[in-house]
Amino acid sequence: MNATKTSQLFSPVELGSTRLKHRVVMAPLTRSRSVQPDGVPGDLMLEYYTQRASDGGLIISEAAQLSLATRGWHGAPGMYSDAQVDGWKKIVDVVHTKGGHIFAQLWHPGRFSHVSLTGGEAPVSASVDPEYWQNPSRLISTPSGWIQPSPHRALAKSEIPGVLEEYGKAVKRAKSAGFDGVEVHAGNGYLIDQFLQDGSNKRTDEYGGSIENRARLLFEVVRWPLDVRDRSSREISLQTVDLSQIQPRQLSSTATPTQYRSVVTLFRILIFREGYEKDFC
Numbered sequence: 001m002n003a004t005k006t007s008q009l010f011s012p013v014e015l016g017s018t019r020l021k022h023r024v025v026m027a028p029l030t031r032s033r034s035v036q037p038d039g040v041p042g043d044l045m046l047e048y049y050t051q052r053a054s055d056g057g058l059i060i061s062e063a064a065q066l067s068l069a070t071r072g073w074h075g076a077p078g079m080y081s082d083a084q085v086d087g088w089k090k091i092v093d094v095v096h097t098k099g100g101h102i103f104a105q106l107w108h109p110g111r112f113s114h115v116s117l118t119g120g121e122a123p124v125s126a127s128v129d130p131e132y133w134q135n136p137s138r139l140i141s142t143p144s145g146w147i148q149p150s151p152h153r154a155l156a157k158s159e160i161p162g163v164l165e166e167y168g169k170a171v172k173r174a175k176s177a178g179f180d181g182v183e184v185h186a187g188n189g190y191l192i193d194q195f196l197q198d199g200s201n202k203r204t205d206e207y208g209g210s211i212e213n214r215a216r217l218l219f220e221v222v223r224w225p226l227d228v229r230d231r232s233s234r235e236i237s238l239q240t241v242d243l244s245q246i247q248p249r250q251l252s253s254t255a256t257p258t259q260y261r262s263v264v265t266l267f268r269i270l271i272f273r274e275g276y277e278k279d280f281c
C-alpha cells in the first residue's frame, strides 16, 4: 500500500451523522454466542465487542435476526425482544464509552433455516427449489447440530408488507438500543439475495424477472420506514450504498456487470441514523 492510500485509510470520514476517525471498519461476524434459547446478547458478547471497540472506529454487529420465525443460525442474536434490546444496549454503551461507533446488521435468512429454529414455521424464499433442502452438503446450525434446511415455501406477495414491517420494527429496536445506524444484510444467499439472484428467484410477479424486479424487495426494505412514515421525505441517497462488496459470484447470469451495478449497486447497504431520526423520533 502506498503512502497516499495509507494516509487516506487513517483519515476521518463522515457516514451520515457518524464521524469516523479512520476507515478501518470491523466486518459483521456471526459468533453464535448469544444466550439461549432466546438469542439475548449476554456477557460473552459484551466482552467480545468491548475488546474490539476503538476510539473513532466503526463496528458492524454480527447479523441480528428479525423475529423468531426468521431465525437461521443457532446462537445468533435477535433484534425482536425487549431482553435482546437490553443486551444490545449494554454493548452499544460500552462501544460508545470507548469512543467507537456501532451499526446493527439486520438479517432475514430466508430459506437458509430449519423449523427447529423458527418455532415450527416453514422457512420462506423467493421461489421453491427442492434441490436446496435435498442437497446433503448444505447444512444449517441448529440446537441439535448441523442439519439440512427444512423445506421452504415461496413468500406470497401479500406477505411482503409483513416482512417490511419486521425490518421496520427491528430498525426501531436497534435505535432504542442506541445503535448509530443499521446495515441491511443483502448478501451471502439470504432472503434478499434469494430475491436478487435469478437462480433462486423464478417469480412471475413484480418481484421476479428483470433485475429491477428482483431488486424490488431490497429497495422496499431500505425505503419502507421512510415511505410509510412520510411519503414526501427524501429517499435514502444512493451515495450511502457500499459498492465495494460486489463480487463476480454475486452477478446474476442474465445481468452484465454494468447493469447489475447500475440497478442494484449493493452487497450491503448502510442506512444512516439521520434518516431514521427524522422519521422515528
Ligand SMILES: Cc1cc2nc3c(=O)[nH]c(=O)nc-3n(C[C@H](O)[C@H](O)[C@H](O)COP(=O)(O)O)c2cc1C
Binding pocket: 027, 028, 029, 030, 031, 061, 062, 063, 105, 185, 188
Ligand atoms: C465466522 C464468520 C462470520 C460471519 N458473519 C457474517 C455476518 O454475520 N454478516 C455478514 O454480512 N457477513 C458475515 N461474514 C462475512 C464477513 O463479514 C466478510 O464479508 C467475509 O469474511 C469476507 O471478508 P474478506 O473479504 O475481508 O475476507 C462472516 C464471516 C465469517 C468468517
